[in-house]
Amino acid sequence: MTKRIILDVDTGIDDALAIGYAAHSPELVLLGITTTFGNISVPEATRNSLVLLEKLNKEVPVYQGADKPYARELFKPYSRHIHGEDGIGGCFSESPLRSAAEGHAADFIIDQARKYPRELTVIAVGPLTNLALALNRCPELPELLDRLIIMGGAVTVPGNVTPTAEANIYADPEAAEYVLTAGFNLTLVGLDVTMQTLLPQSDVDAWRGQGELAEFMADMTDFYMQAYKNFKPGIAGCALHDPLAVGVAIDPGFVTTKPMHIAVDTGDSPTVGRTHEVKSGEVPATEMSAGAARAGKTIDVCLEVDAERFLRHFLGRIL
Template structure:
């Protein structure tokens, strides 16, 4: 039988058949009945409807794990990576993102963004004790073979949001400076996105850089306050749930045992992160998958249970700067808009899914 004609769109092969019956169109997976030359040549199959995704990162180790998770997930179409200061400088985050994409065999554009906070000159020290001098566990060897895309992160976010109005998911796992700048330039941005998922905050638990503040929010509290109050369709994924998603050492060892260049790189990089966790939390059962969990929600939101809350971010110079706290009902008229805050996580199911994809 003559083969159906095929046309390639990037990594997707599309076949032209006589008749295609599509069922369950509104689901993320659709069933297709294919008939060619009046003969059924394929039974009902599952086709994955990919989400358009931008990752906004400050590429340290858990960012790198999140990027690998996204690249290896067919449910997601990675339109690009935007970078910011945070764990390391924005220049280093851009370099690390380019190097990692090369190792993953992915060619998504990387666009550099904010070098410093939105409304203040001072910035907390980079997290080199957690992520290494190079941000990826001191595994940097050589330079990327390609350069960052032209333009800046905020304009890239705006351009993609307008191009894919109502269809774009943005996962932000660093300080929220790029988003704050994008909001200044495009006030209607919240209405253009399908979903904004932010890894940041500590609403019901203690912080990890101060007793009350989480690192991403603390790095640029004014940007966080601006973004959280802008009316985005927003899910906040904070330490409330991410500290429950622990990656055990024996799973990292399995990556190295694969004997592949990627597996060895990812294991060596993550070993540094694991040791940092052991140093500041003796006896902990692994390292937290902060940023990968945010990517996981772009794939399957049922990994967590959320509750709508009115959240404010402490700004200024108080001892609680960077704190994310819920506003009581009587004060909600004067608070930020309601957002979905992740409070429970199916850590075991998420970890299984992450491990099935990342390497």
Template sequence: MKPVIFDVDTGIDDAMAMAYALNSPELEVLGFTTCFGNVPVVDSTRNTLAVLEKLNRRIPVYEGADQTLVRGRKKRYPKHVHGEDGLGNTLRFEPTIKASQGNAADFIIDQVQSRPHEITIIAVGPLTNIALAINKAPMIMSLVKEVVIMGGAVNVPGNVTPYAEANIISDPEAAHLVLTSGLPITLVGLDVTLQTYLLKPKLDDWRATGKESAEFLAEMTDYYMKAYENSHPGLGGCALHDPLAVGVAIDSSFVRTEWMSVKVVTEGEEAGRTIGQKDGEPRIRVCTNVESERFLKHFLERVI
């Protein structure tokens, strides 16, 4: 089993990714670390605990960054995509399980130091927690086995601005720090996630299982698909952004990658843009193609 720290800003696709990861025997999820992003961090933590409760799993959850590295608190959250609560307005209960004592950056540092060259970090929100860990303990960079990041748009347009993907623009300075840090990174961006679509009829299959957790995921994903329909009329589904990062952590052969150095624009109209170059250092793996049907089959076999 691959020991994993899973860094989330739990909205709807995070919840699907959590279920996928926790139902995959290849991964040993050591803990979840939460960040602002789709929702404020207190809501991200609550949502993470709520999803774990619905999945009947008890995994440590450590609350992390409530604001960006240098810009202060995020001012707007994508409620039109993830709902008022971040989970498609499905949260009709307060989770009974509680977050662990301590903070996300310290948990990352402690785990990496205690298990050198073993830990994979899957990051599907803004990269603030990882940036804070690097700033506090730069020696951990040589001890991390791999970081799989859902973020960026290297060869395609962004989804928040024409240039920027949501996770990167939420904290461009943190993203630039992490992507140029020398960590062993695989970047799973819109270049590949927008080739992975879950279509609406699959939600009926989830509901047909009769599982409470399946109904919970189906209801929130239905909300997410309606948001997609507003921006992509006729699509009839949604992209699997965060789940694909989990898929790549499980089986890297789902994607093809190219080695690039990737820098993040932090100022002006193009803030949040991820610029990939074939030369330059340090280089990371940038996903450029995905076997979408094989990945989707794998995801559907695991998520419910």
């Protein structure tokens, strides 16, 4: 049975790998891609998504979305040191032939949710601003979606941009708090599991000589590999953060989850962007968390991953 999905991306390198993985997975029907700021600016994320879709020979609409956080000004620098000045490892060479579709990403998400009630999965692998905007415009969105899968957070492990915060949540903590406590059927795919999904250099090297798409993917991923070596010397590869979120949509059995109430530290907190469990009897961080806790709605937090089985599945689909 196929699953209708929207990918919400801030198209850096692992976003691009996630798009390729989704496009080559027959279990998924990719209705569209929505873009946001994050790794790079939103116009660049839109451009990169269009470039990649052309290389994949996939005619999928791309809708541009948020260019700054939901309730504050842009405060996290773009991640060009990880993803390259162009967001795809220096592989951008010419403008895409197509342009973005007319309309805002948030409205596209709402339209598709209403068109396919209880049949649509949104996979969000960047800051959650587009989802927060969509939720604000359509409060019934949690009841319309089948599932929301988010690559973000670090519930039981340290963060990757601060000691407590993961990059996507940190980039727009107010949006994350709003979305995570809104009552979606939600799976949180965070650093708790994604840092275990390491793509070895040898597998990237094996893509060489397999055609234009493979060379593009290898060149792009080599940049990401080097960034990981600079960031964490001795690491045995680069983490497949965003592809794992797609993998969970294809086969939830890749991960083991635990239901939790999750709150996000917001505002001027020194731990802004932290995702943490709110246990029974504890005082949640905000009234939104309190409302979610009172309603008894938990989210499924990924705590274990069958990394080797997922990696082999991803490698069998990416090219």
